[in-house]
Amino acid sequence: MSRSSGRKGSLAYPSRPLSRPQLAARLRQARKEDWDYRRGTIFGSMCTQPMEEAVRAARPFVTANLGNPGLCPGTARLEEELVRWLLELFHGPRFGAGGSIVTGGTEANLTALWVARNVSGGTEVVLPRSAHFSFVKALDLLSLKPRWIPVDSKGRSIPHKAARAITRKTAAVIAVAGSTELGAVDPVEELSELALEAGVHLHVDAAFGGFVLPFLKEAGREYLPFDFSLEGVSSLAVDPHKLGGAPVPSGALLFREVKEAGSISVDSPYLSSPAVTALLGTRPSANVAATFAALARMGRSGHIRTLRQVLALTQRIADEGQRMGLELVTDPMINIVAFRHRNPAGVQAEMLRKGWDVSAIREPGSLRFVVMPHVTEESVARMLRDLRTVLRGSPPNG
Numbered sequence: 001m002s003r004s005s006g007r008k009g010s011l012a013y014p015s016r017p018l019s020r021p022q023l024a025a026r027l028r029q030a031r032k033e034d035w036d037y038r039r040g041t042i043f044g045s046m047c048t049q050p051m052e053e054a055v056r057a058a059r060p061f062v063t064a065n066l067g068n069p070g071l072c073p074g075t076a077r078l079e080e081e082l083v084r085w086l087l088e089l090f091h092g093p094r095f096g097a098g099g100s101i102v103t104g105g106t107e108a109n110l111t112a113l114w115v116a117r118n119v120s121g122g123t124e125v126v127l128p129r130s131a132h133f134s135f136v137k138a139l140d141l142l143s144l145k146p147r148w149i150p151v152d153s154k155g156r157s158i159p160h161k162a163a164r165a166i167t168r169k170t171a172a173v174i175a176v177a178g179s180t181e182l183g184a185v186d187p188v189e190e191l192s193e194l195a196l197e198a199g200v201h202l203h204v205d206a207a208f209g210g211f212v213l214p215f216l217k218e219a220g221r222e223y224l225p226f227d228f229s230l231e232g233v234s235s236l237a238v239d240p241h242k243l244g245g246a247p248v249p250s251g252a253l254l255f256r257e258v259k260e261a262g263s264i265s266v267d268s269p270y271l272s273s274p275a276v277t278a279l280l281g282t283r284p285s286a287n288v289a290a291t292f293a294a295l296a297r298m299g300r301s302g303h304i305r306t307l308r309q310v311l312a313l314t315q316r317i318a319d320e321g322q323r324m325g326l327e328l329v330t331d332p333m334i335n336i337v338a339f340r341h342r343n344p345a346g347v348q349a350e351m352l353r354k355g356w357d358v359s360a361i362r363e364p365g366s367l368r369f370v371v372m373p374h375v376t377e378e379s380v381a382r383m384l385r386d387l388r389t390v391l392r393g394s395p396p397n398g
């Protein structure tokens with residue numbers, strides 16, 4: 001939330017419209033202050049520069065509200081097609097599956113838990129310590145109690161601990177396919193078996209990993225099963241605004257049995273549809289159009305090309321970092337690499353002074369680099385040069 005600073009002057013609401021040049025200057029100034037992915041200096045974000053065509057696709061749709069679908073049959077069809085593409089990519093069943101385009105991982109995870117709670121009547125959620133903080137918000141909003149599962153040395157959920165935490169009160173089990181801090185992929189296959197056995201909802205948070213994991217084999221890595229090909233997976237979240245080329249905000253939520261989403265349905269008497277099954281009232285058609293354009297122009301070959309690029313650069317950072325005396329927290333599973341450091345916040349601050357955005361992680365104390373498509377060979381080389389200098393003044397162990 002934004003807080004009033006108490007300053008006067010330009011913060012007064014204009015009594016008369018600003019002139020066009022005044023407005024343009026104000027916006028230009030604000031944009032200049034914001035970081036720009038295209039400079040290649042951002043290593044701490046899970047978003048990236050979207051595809052230009054996707055940005056352009058949004059413009060004609062900014063006035064349309066998919067929350068009133070009767071007025072937007074065109075966008076509703078785009079959404080339906082997008083959901084079908086995604087279900088095909090994630091091996092969804094041919095009948096009964098469905099989903100929707102949302103604003104991102106937070107909305108997708110919250111909505112998945114909302115559905116799971118209403119269908120099961122459960123009051124607890126079994127989730128790994130690596131789960132994104134969006135789950136903390138969702139649990140609070142839905143009055144659900146967390147049953148936290150420890151993670152192994154590679155940052156993955158431990159299935160036998162999850163098995164012990166599942167009870168009759170369990171509303172859902174969460175698996176993370178590409179964790180926020182380490183890019184770790186949980187053993188979803190084992191969690192799926194547990195979920196099937198216990199008859200509980202398994203939600204896979206593939207917000208980050210969803211456009212990485214399907215293509216690992218083509219990028220020369222081992223494929224890790226994580227999607228609806230595993231029978232116990234009930235729902236899956238994936239964010240096109242992370243590695244799908246779409247502008248923010250864009251997420252997707254998919255269900256094996258979309259009729260379960262009826263459990264969150266509310267009447268919407270004044271709209272063109274009698275009931276809605278979405279968190280948002282007004283839903284931006286623009287993000288559906290932009291996401292459609294991004295994925296249409298990306299295709300499987302685009303994801304594979306992007307993945308090869310980011311994985312190669314991730315490996316380069318991993319190798320060079322070790323040459324500088326840094327220790328990997330774990331071998332990178334995808335395009336995130338983290339190194340142990342006794343003072344990650346100090347290094348982060350020094351790197352920021354040199355113009356780089358990198359993340360500091362508290363547990364385990366480490367420096368984290370997310371290698372997104374805006375990162376180039378040249379920017380990695382420059383960043384590593386500065387990192388070497390900073391580490392001279394702040395060595396990893398002492």
Ligand SMILES: Cc1ncc(COP(=O)(O)O)c(C=O)c1O
Pocket residue numbers: 046103104105106107109132134176178179180205206207208239251
């Ligand atoms: C694994 C994971 N899940 C959920 C989210 C939340 O997504 P959003 O920020 O799009 O709401 C993130 C964000 O980085 C994430 O990494």
